[in-house]
Amino acid sequence: MEFPILSLMLAVPLVGAIACLFLGAQSARMVALVATLANLALGVVLWLNYDIGGAQWQFVERAEIFAGFSYALGIDGIALMLIMLSVFLMPICILASWDSITKRVGEYMSAFLLMEVLMIGVFAAQDMFLFYIFFEAGLIPMYLIIGVWGGDNRIYASYKFFLYTLLGSVLMLIAMMWMVNEAGTTDIPTLLNYDFDPQAQTWLWLAFFASFAVKMPMWPVHTWLPDAHVQAPTAGSVILAGVLLKLGGYGFIRFSLPMFPEASAQFTWLVFILSMIAVIYTSLVALVQNDMKKLIAYSSVAHMAIVTAGLFAFNAQGLEGAMMVMLGHGLVSGALFLCVGVIYDRLHTREIARYGGLAINMPKYALFFMLFTMASVGLPGTSNFVGEFLALAGLYKVSTLVTLVCTTGIILGAAYMLYLYRRVAFGEQVNEDAARMPDLNAREWAMLAPIAAAVLWMGVYPESFLAPMRQDIAALEARIARAAPHFDADNVIGTPREHNANYVAAAHGEEGAH
Amino acid sequence: MHSILIIVFLPLIAAIVAGFTNKSAPSVFAKAITTGALFIGAALSWPIFLGFVGGTYEPTVVPVLKWVQSGTLTFDWALRVDTLTAIMLVVINTVSALVHLYSWGYMDEDPDQPRFFAYLSLFTFAMLMLVTADNLVQMFFGWEGVGLASYLLIGFWFRKPSAGAAAIKAFVVNRVGDLGFMLGIFGTYLVFDTVSISEILAAAPGMSGATIGFLGYTVQTMDVLCILLFIGAMGKSAQLGLHTWLPDAMEGPTPVSALIHAATMVTAGVFMVCRLSPMFEAAPVALGMVTFVGAATCIFAATVGTTQWDIKRVIAYSTCSQLGYMFFAAGVGAYGAAMFHLFTHAFFKALLFLGAGSVIHAMHHEQDMRYYGALRKHIPLTFWAMMAGTLAITGVGIYHLGAGFAGFWSKDAILEVAYGRGTELGNFAFWMGTFAALLTSFYSWRLMFLTFWGKPRWAESEHIQHAVHHGHDASDEHNPASQEDAGHDAHHPVPSKDYEAGTAGYHPHESPLTMLIPLVILSVGAVLAGQVFAPTFLDDAAFWGSSIFYNEPLIHAMHGVPYLVKYAAFIVMLLGLLVAWYAYIKDTSVPAKAAEQLGPVYRFLYNKWYFDELYHYLFVVPAFWLGRQFWKLGDVGTIDRFGPNGVAWVVEKGAVGAKRFQTGYLYSYALVMLLGLVAAITWVLF
Numbered sequence A: 001m002e003f004p005i006l007s008l009m010l011a012v013p014l015v016g017a018i019a020c021l022f023l024g025a026q027s028a029r030m031v032a033l034v035a036t037l038a039n040l041a042l043g044v045v046l047w048l049n050y051d052i053g054g055a056q057w058q059f060v061e062r063a064e065i066f067a068g069f070s071y072a073l074g075i076d077g078i079a080l081m082l083i084m085l086s087v088f089l090m091p092i093c094i095l096a097s098w099d100s101i102t103k104r105v106g107e108y109m110s111a112f113l114l115m116e117v118l119m120i121g122v123f124a125a126q127d128m129f130l131f132y133i134f135f136e137a138g139l140i141p142m143y144l145i146i147g148v149w150g151g152d153n154r155i156y157a158s159y160k161f162f163l164y165t166l167l168g169s170v171l172m173l174i175a176m177m178w179m180v181n182e183a184g185t186t187d188i189p190t191l192l193n194y195d196f197d198p199q200a201q202t203w204l205w206l207a208f209f210a211s212f213a214v215k216m217p218m219w220p221v222h223t224w225l226p227d228a229h230v231q232a233p234t235a236g237s238v239i240l241a242g243v244l245l246k247l248g249g250y251g252f253i254r255f256s257l258p259m260f261p262e263a264s265a266q267f268t269w270l271v272f273i274l275s276m277i278a279v280i281y282t283s284l285v286a287l288v289q290n291d292m293k294k295l296i297a298y299s300s301v302a303h304m305a306i307v308t309a310g311l312f313a314f315n316a317q318g319l320e321g322a323m324m325v326m327l328g329h330g331l332v333s334g335a336l337f338l339c340v341g342v343i344y345d346r347l348h349t350r351e352i353a354r355y356g357g358l359a360i361n362m363p364k365y366a367l368f369f370m371l372f373t374m375a376s377v378g379l380p381g382t383s384n385f386v387g388e389f390l391a392l393a394g395l396y397k398v399s400t401l402v403t404l405v406c407t408t409g410i411i412l413g414a415a416y417m418l419y420l421y422r423r424v425a426f427g428e429q430v431n432e433d434a435a436r437m438p439d440l441n442a443r444e445w446a447m448l449a450p451i452a453a454a455v456l457w458m459g460v461y462p463e464s465f466l467a468p469m470r471q472d473i474a475a476l477e478a479r480i481a482r483a484a485p486h487f488d489a490d491n492v493i494g495t496p497r498e499h500n501a502n503y504v505a506a507a508h509g510e511e512g513a514h
Numbered sequence B: 001m002h003s004i005l006i007i008v009f010l011p012l013i014a015a016i017v018a019g020f021t022n023k024s025a026p027s028v029f030a031k032a033i034t035t036g037a038l039f040i041g042a043a044l045s046w047p048i049f050l051g052f053v054g055g056t057y058e059p060t061v062v063p064v065l066k067w068v069q070s071g072t073l074t075f076d077w078a079l080r081v082d083t084l085t086a087i088m089l090v091v092i093n094t095v096s097a098l099v100h101l102y103s104w105g106y107m108d109e110d111p112d113q114p115r116f117f118a119y120l121s122l123f124t125f126a127m128l129m130l131v132t133a134d135n136l137v138q139m140f141f142g143w144e145g146v147g148l149a150s151y152l153l154i155g156f157w158f159r160k161p162s163a164g165a166a167a168i169k170a171f172v173v174n175r176v177g178d179l180g181f182m183l184g185i186f187g188t189y190l191v192f193d194t195v196s197i198s199e200i201l202a203a204a205p206g207m208s209g210a211t212i213g214f215l216g217y218t219v220q221t222m223d224v225l226c227i228l229l230f231i232g233a234m235g236k237s238a239q240l241g242l243h244t245w246l247p248d249a250m251e252g253p254t255p256v257s258a259l260i261h262a263a264t265m266v267t268a269g270v271f272m273v274c275r276l277s278p279m280f281e282a283a284p285v286a287l288g289m290v291t292f293v294g295a296a297t298c299i300f301a302a303t304v305g306t307t308q309w310d311i312k313r314v315i316a317y318s319t320c321s322q323l324g325y326m327f328f329a330a331g332v333g334a335y336g337a338a339m340f341h342l343f344t345h346a347f348f349k350a351l352l353f354l355g356a357g358s359v360i361h362a363m364h365h366e367q368d369m370r371y372y373g374a375l376r377k378h379i380p381l382t383f384w385a386m387m388a389g390t391l392a393i394t395g396v397g398i399y400h401l402g403a404g405f406a407g408f409w410s411k412d413a414i415l416e417v418a419y420g421r422g423t424e425l426g427n428f429a430f431w432m433g434t435f436a437a438l439l440t441s442f443y444s445w446r447l448m449f450l451t452f453w454g455k456p457r458w459a460e461s462e463h464i465q466h467a468v469h470h471g472h473d474a475s476d477e478h479n480p481a482s483q484e485d486a487g488h489d490a491h492h493p494v495p496s497k498d499y500e501a502g503t504a505g506y507h508p509h510e511s512p513l514t515m516l517i518p519l520v521i522l523s524v525g526a527v528l529a530g531q532v533f534a535p536t537f538l539d540d541a542a543f544w545g546s547s548i549f550y551n552e553p554l555i556h557a558m559h560g561v562p563y564l565v566k567y568a569a570f571i572v573m574l575l576g577l578l579v580a581w582y583a584y585i586k587d588t589s590v591p592a593k594a595a596e597q598l599g600p601v602y603r604f605l606y607n608k609w610y611f612d613e614l615y616h617y618l619f620v621v622p623a624f625w626l627g628r629q630f631w632k633l634g635d636v637g638t639i640d641r642f643g644p645n646g647v648a649w650v651v652e653k654g655a656v657g658a659k660r661f662q663t664g665y666l667y668s669y670a671l672v673m674l675l676g677l678v679a680a681i682t683w684v685l686f
Helices: A005-021 A025-049 A077-096 A106-122 A128-137 A139-149 A154-183 A189-191 A196-217 A224-231 A233-261 A261-266 A269-285 A293-313 A316-347 A363-377 A381-397 A401-406 A411-423 A442-460 A463-483 B003-020 B027-053 B085-105 B113-131 B136-153 B159-194 B195-206 B221-236 B245-251 B254-263 B265-276 B284-305 B311-333 B336-362 B380-393 B406-421 B422-450 B462-470 B475-476 B480-487 B513-538 B552-559 B563-586 B590-597 B599-606 B608-642 B644-653 B657-685
Strands: A058-068 A068-073 B061-072 B071-079 B211-216 B215-220
Touching: A005 A025, A005 A058, A005 A068, A005 A077, A005 A106, A025 A077, A025 A106, A058 B462, A068 A077, A068 A106, A068 A128, A068 B462, A077 A106, A077 A233, A077 A316, A077 A442, A077 A463, A077 B599, A106 A128, A106 A233, A106 A463, A128 A139, A128 A154, A128 B284, A139 A154, A139 A233, A154 A189, A154 A196, A154 A224, A154 B644, A189 A233, A196 A233, A196 A261, A196 B380, A224 A233, A224 A293, A224 B284, A233 A261, A233 A293, A233 A316, A233 A463, A233 B071, A233 B254, A261 A269, A261 A463, A261 B003, A261 B284, A269 A401, A269 B608, A293 A316, A293 A401, A293 A411, A316 A363, A316 A381, A316 A442, A316 B061, A363 A411, A363 A442, A363 B599, A381 A401, A381 A442, A381 B061, A381 B159, A401 B159, A411 B159, B003 B027, B003 B061, B003 B071, B003 B085, B003 B590, B003 B599, B027 B085, B027 B113, B027 B380, B061 B136, B071 B085, B071 B136, B071 B211, B085 B113, B085 B254, B085 B265, B085 B336, B085 B513, B113 B136, B113 B254, B113 B265, B136 B195, B136 B221, B136 B245, B136 B254, B136 B265, B159 B195, B159 B211, B159 B221, B159 B245, B195 B221, B215 B480, B221 B265, B221 B284, B245 B254, B245 B311, B254 B265, B254 B311, B254 B336, B254 B380, B265 B311, B265 B336, B284 B311, B284 B422, B284 B608, B311 B336, B311 B406, B311 B422, B336 B380, B336 B406, B380 B406, B380 B513, B406 B422, B406 B513, B406 B552, B406 B563, B513 B552, B590 B599, B599 B608, B608 B644
Parallel strands: none
Antiparallel strands: A058 A068, B061 B071, B211 B215
């Protein structure tokens, strides 16, 4: 058996989490930073050792616990990329909490490290129940982070968060039990190739959908997200938007699509309609927000709708595009929440009207904020463009109508993001306290610069990220091909015209004759 | 290393260096580095262009880096150099280099110069990426890149609310076009299974009879693809319907207007149609649309241009109108003529804008022509430069002498080819174009007469009064509200009492050498560019090679049109000149009387056909209203009310007690999960 790197990546933050509980504030911060950086280093090692084009499941570890249920880890390229996203954002979250969290620092750091354990666990789990534990338990530290270190209305926010997720979880658990009973195994790679009866698939799909749609979140079960974001501390928002929102998409790609291809095809239009509504609806709602975090939260719902639409395009571009949107959105929305956090720490308000003219006194901040705004808008050369472009290109093969509606997101997205940017960074300095705010300090620079670099890297040379996933996406595409819906943009090659459109007969006086 | 790599990436490097030394180095460092990069680029571009003119240069593609590979959808970063690119290279780099130089003078006292020069160079890089694109996605990259630079430069004086608003408008309206462009790329990929331009163009004629599903209808494949792509072109090139951002874009500093909103970026749409001309030639309906929209824009913008008072807005509408000419030239199949007008227009329109900038600079940032007058003697070099530009744009030249200014050659060719095309739509375009030429002459001479002739009318200008009374006020420099005035000259003469009537004692001053040199160079272009290059652009099939669809019989038809057609533009030019002379020199009470008599028509034109108002009530207001409804009635009023809050209500009524519910939920949740797991495992085991 090779070196159990995945277990080590779970163990490092777990040890850190326990240690933090018994430490004072400053040492807890240091321990958390060291632990997350160590995990980032392990993640880089993992990525470098990942054999692109090799076995589908790599770094496999398995320990039977008792009949059927086992501690089984292993990753494919898709999981690898999402683990990388998690370990990349974690140290940045610790830095973001460095000064702004002052009470119960040890417990806070502990909660974050525990969340890292559980997130890596979700993506690495190869046993269905192991997955379920990580998947659901990962939310507990998040409840705590919102409920203990959150804003004034944190109880309502965490209650909403809890209520929504509870409903989905119960249904998913029941479906999982049925599946394990039916297939006789809890092993995810085996289940991926198990053909369930199409009739049963419908119910199973709906049960999983209830859980994933909430996590995504899809319209109309999205209303927990703005409240959770608004109340969560900055780092909580970063992880929520950066990683937790990806659990829904990961669920679709790992369970719903490959395990229930027929049902997925059957519900394609449900997903499309909800996605189309989400793009228009939440973009327009984002346009009228006065609270920065709410605005970005609503924009997340719109971006995630591109993910769901792309996933259900049933082709390589749609799937790869959806994955790239998830990765890109994880970076960009995380960075945008950090940008909000930077000025929140100075002025303690998220109200857009309290700022203005920040490009004057905070030029460095304005530059980063501009970059992330443009990335969020999907400017080519940034991470989000690659994802959105691929997802929509794949979607076009399935439905021109859905593509048209979802692509209006690029107009609305530009409108609400630039409107936000204008109100925050442009104009005169109308608020004296905002005008006195100092520019980014070294710590904040260290948070934003790595994300900026990653955003550009992903936009200019996305091959680094696409290559590890290519084989897995191809396998998935092949797996679901049998159920792929027929597309409406059917190109029928006819007899080419004899002449070009502006054909003019060669001799004078006969212009226009055909 | 191929010189194209230096041409394209040097401006990017310069922009990054200039941007990052913003505050840490003297601004002359950023200025020198960016301007130097652009002059190197221009110097390297001309040999490539002349190589194509002389037929010694072969088209080539220089690969740079892998970009995206997803299934069969693959595209890489690569730089394509062919005739079409070479033309754009000299246009972009020449104008950009001169605008960089000009900005040394124009932006001299702005505190943010490194940022300005960094944006200019960034723009140039994006524009070069656009024209060297070998696939549609890289073209889209450049397309959006220039949009970003345009946004940043329009909003350069970001403290002004109007600049911020204009910047957003430019970006968002362009995005509407981009929606079409993106769908066009998706459709093209679907049909051709590639986004490589050369592969698409090779396969396009074979697809001319194909049909495809779109939004539930079955339509002609090539028509729908080309119309979608053309919608993108309409946005970028400010064609009727998507033009509203261009006049507002004049909020940016004047050098920006010259470079981006006259010579280069706004011509990207024309470039795109020409680049994809073999594709459009397989799409007759789309080409009809191109012709119609071009002709309609050319007349629309010209009518509005006749009534505006802001010198930059007049030139902005003029640009919009001239782009219309280029489009209908392309629409009737004369891509060479379209590119030729793009080429000459770049010189004379950049000249007009930079000349206007020089006037504005002299008039202490006053842009309203009602407060100009009699500037001929005060700023003679600017006057002669503007004169060259005006002679060029109005198309002065005589066919039988074979001599004329730049615009004469290209505009006449377009009108002749529209007529020579011999279709109804071609004739429509010809008549619209001829009438627009009349209006062009009128508004151009109106601008000249109002600015340079007559009596001084400066006294009522707030800017001039400001200059006269506060010229030496040091605090003025630091007053944020007057950032627009940041470029003004602080050394004004003390007003004396015995000044000429209407001048308020103000003495306009000629611009510094850095501004005058670009004017002189561009004047040479405005005078000679048509004369020198007409045979190459219009008649040389070998020059074009396979870079555009070259329609030889159409060019023969163009040369065979009646003399009246060949003289039409010249005649209407004289007519426009005459009317302008009568109204603005002979009897200056005419314009006011005419405006009064033609009340509704005048107001319609003055208010730009009410497009802004229409869009405001059609799109902006409903979007915000809907947003509020969705939020308050949808999310809060319905989903939350019946969802989580409803559940809470039920729970509360169920006597569980909200308090207990709220404190215990974490544990109860964990308990539910554990119980579930136990149940699951039990089920599996037994």
